[in-house]
Amino acid sequence: MDLLKKLSLKVGLILLLGLTITSTNWAQERGNEEPRTSPNATVSQTIGTTDITFTYGRPAVNNREIFGELVPYGDVWRTGANESTALVVSKDVTIEGNKLKAGTYSLYTIPGKDKWTIIINTKLSWGTQYNKSKDLFRFTVEPQKADYRERMMFYFEEVTNKKATVVLHWDETKVPFTIKV
Template sequence: MRKIFSIIAAAAIVGVSMSACSSTTQENTAEQAPTAIEQKAPPATTSAQPDTIKKSIPSQAEGTIGQAAITINYHAPGVRGRVIWGGLVPYDQVWVTGAHKATSVTFTKGVTIDGKEVAAGTYALFTIPGREEWTIILNKDFEQHLADDYDQKEDVLRVKVKPQALTQNQERLKYGIEGGTGTTGAITIRWEKLKVSLPVSTQR
């Protein structure tokens, strides 16, 4: 009888042990596997954040006027609460109109600016900001740092334009190519609360 009782007790202990192991395995599996809701839940959306990047961002503007494709490569600084005109950007001095290196503009076909023909090619774009009037410059030497090596003798043209006031702040410097009707358009520069436009036209 003692042998029979011992066998029954051992079997009972083994059964309890196996049940406990099975229960532990199920619990671990449940912890490791994500639920169906977790797998299908979409990522949370976030509202647009303000531009807080301190560095000037490498940027590019592209567009066409007539059959001329125009590409502008530049570094775009931000306002970041600073006084721009007459402060960070002095009046009546040649400005790279960007940051780090000369802003470049490439025309795939010849264009006409202020009545003067400009051949297809790549040029540096400088400006001389003024309180009432700006001078926009195209210069042959587009591979230079800022305006350190600027030489007026390399100018292709200089054009006087009037700045326009913007109703909203443009935090980061932005170039654009605006196509007009047919073969006319403009290269635009926006920053802070000012905009300047350089009229451009093509033969076709």
């Protein structure tokens, strides 16, 4: 793919995400200029020629007990703060063996002590307006003990031209899963 086509694709994805946010009233109406308690973040990674982007709210620990308390075990969690976490993929991918077409999706989780369920859903929404009927698929992964992280974040590890490990990391827990192109 030449540089102009690749640039056009990236601009198109940005516009698509913007239109999706606008058309679903996904963006928070704030009414003031104060910073968010849980600021938004975006992380993006190219795997081979496929762009993967997560946009999410970054809550802080703030001396709270996170998993099992603030975020109860066994309940669907929006996986961040404010709006649902958005996942944008520029081309078809496979996530932990599940095929996902290029597009914009939401990511929810069900945390557990020994396993987490990751949910890929088609509805972007504010807060906990989760709709199970919009699930595309679910898969389970094992959480890992990790160094302390005050603010939740997503990042990519072990990136190759064919796959990468996505890591959700907050408090002393990280939850990895693999995306293949």
